[in-house]
Amino acid sequence: MIEAKDAKVQFNVYLPATLVKQIKHAAIDEGTSLSALVERIMTDYIEEDDR
Template identity: 50%
Template sequence: MPIAPPGKTQCNVYLPIELVTAAKHAAIDSGESLSTFVEHAIRGRLETLAKEQSR
């Protein structure tokens, strides 16, 4: 079992197969790991929600 980098933890989620496939391809195309790609996607969504809630 791989050891997580400091300050990170593993999180298992269930997603539609086509979404995972698209995310994997997008991560490769952008030169990122899947983990980094998903992290950026989640951070972006959280920022959007925070902006919407502050209005």
């Protein structure tokens, strides 16, 4: 089975509870989903690292 380039997959990580709470609140404040916010943060990090 070949996945599409932009297919979404589940990615589990363990983070401090306080950080999870903060990022959930940030997503709510921005009016976006937790997944969308984390995706944007990670993409920004990777793109910055590529420079």
